[in-house]
Amino acid sequence: MGAPVLTAAAMRAAEQAAIASGVPEYDLMERAGATAAEIVWRAGGSRDTLVLCGPGNNGGDGFVIARILRAKGVPVRVAALGESGTASSLRARARWDGPVEALHQAKPAAQLVDALFGTGLTRGLADAVAASLERLVGRANHSYAVDLPSGVETDSGRLLSPVPRFGVCIALGALKPAHLLYPAADRFERLVSVDIGIAPSSPLHSLAPPHLDAPASDAHKYSRGLVAVIGGGMAGAGLLASRAAARSGAGAVRRIVPDADGRGPDAIITSAAMKVADVAKALEDKRLSAVLAGPGLGRDDGAWERLEAVLESEHRLVLDADALTLLADKGPDQLPAGAILTPHEGEFARLFGDVPGSKIDKALAAAQRSRCVLVYKGADTVIAAPDGKAAVASRGSFWLSTAGTGDVLAGLAAGRFAVTGDPFRAACEAVWLHGEAARQAGAAFIADDLIERLPAAIARRL
């Protein structure tokens, strides 16, 4: 499992649990401030520093950071937004014995620490405050956001007011959704998460690198998983998916297509299934461990009939692309429980409509409603299971935004589903391997390049 991700409410509950177990709130603030100050000090030494302190506990952390940096000999100034309004922040402010400037009059410094607002932000910053923050971050050579960049909504990652881009974001105690969800996740270059002595626990995690198994001595191609990819009019997409499935660790891949076109690696068996009855017959093979439908399937009546044959089969299913669009049009009530669905934003909206909440909330609600594992794709990809657990993959390569990478992911998910039999685990493995292949591929790659890198990505996790 990756690092736990806590919403603002879950963070408050974890804080309350720590307090109930005998750690005073102010001690948590001292720990948070000391840990953050250490990070700033190690990176910046005695750079001229300006700390911006807000009225709540985030501002309290700022006063602790300022005091500790100053005790180390760092030239520190503090600029505050109004008076401190919580017991702990008042205490932290009282222990700061330097002057406090007004935020709108603050002069820039080489290093800036933003402790204006954290998880307590409920609305956007006033225009003048957002402008001061933007000006001061813009003039600093090094900038740090304490817990969160001020102006982002903790649970959704939305920007409630304009937010400048920081060098480092120091997440206190646990990651929050805004550290992983865009656009907030793009408001800092580097993310550091620090322990402050609370024990965060959550059904939501950042996506961790998977632990994969090499085949056992008695393995054979069918025990390792036979995948069928149901193709249609657009052979290229189905081929990309088939080739990704073939390099996913599964034992064998079959392409079931309207015409045997002779394309693809020799290791992939292509069967022509001209009629729907032929598709249904091919799906009768009991050795099949997973079936993928969607990439290149088409959206006409023939495609729907082929999809119906897939839905009627009892196999583990991965549904992507055209399969999702067809289901949205013709029968969202026919989503097969236990499948993996891999929609991008448009497909998600077509299938599930306007679901309220953050991207994580939406993926979880859709998983619960469909009783499927959702892979809600994008720069931030949320993998959600019907039982309420979820993992978020984020801060990966934006070069993935190129044609066909979704087909590769779908093939990979089908392959891992065939290998593991567990849809959530398979989806997590597929998304991680896909992201790793993209990291290794570097810049300006095409979807085919990802497939070549899958074996090395798998080898790294054995």
Ligand SMILES: NC(=O)C1=CN([C@@H]2O[C@H](COP(=O)(O)OP(=O)(O)OC[C@H]3O[C@@H](n4cnc5c(N)ncnc54)[C@H](O)[C@@H]3O)[C@@H](O)[C@H]2O)[C@@H](O)CC1
């Ligand atoms: N939860 C925890 O375990 C800990 C939290 N700590 C810090 O406490 C922070 C949360 O503190 P708070 O709950 O006091 O909240 P913040 O300090 O984030 O916000 C302060 C207050 O400002 C007001 N406010 C909200 N939006 C505003 C706006 N746009 N303009 C003006 N005022 C606005 C609200 O009344 C809010 O309570 C965390 O982000 C973290 O930095 C740490 O001190 C230690 C431990």
Ligand SMILES: Nc1ncnc2c1ncn2[C@@H]1O[C@H](COP(=O)(O)OP(=O)(O)O)[C@@H](O)[C@H]1O
């Ligand atoms: N800006 C981005 N940054 C990182 N990954 C992205 C970005 N845009 C898309 N992706 C990823 O690339 C893949 C694109 O899938 P999809 O939209 O189905 O494209 P296609 O249909 O062309 O294959 C998904 O895995 C998605 O998560």
Ligand SMILES: [K+]
């Ligand atoms: K902040």
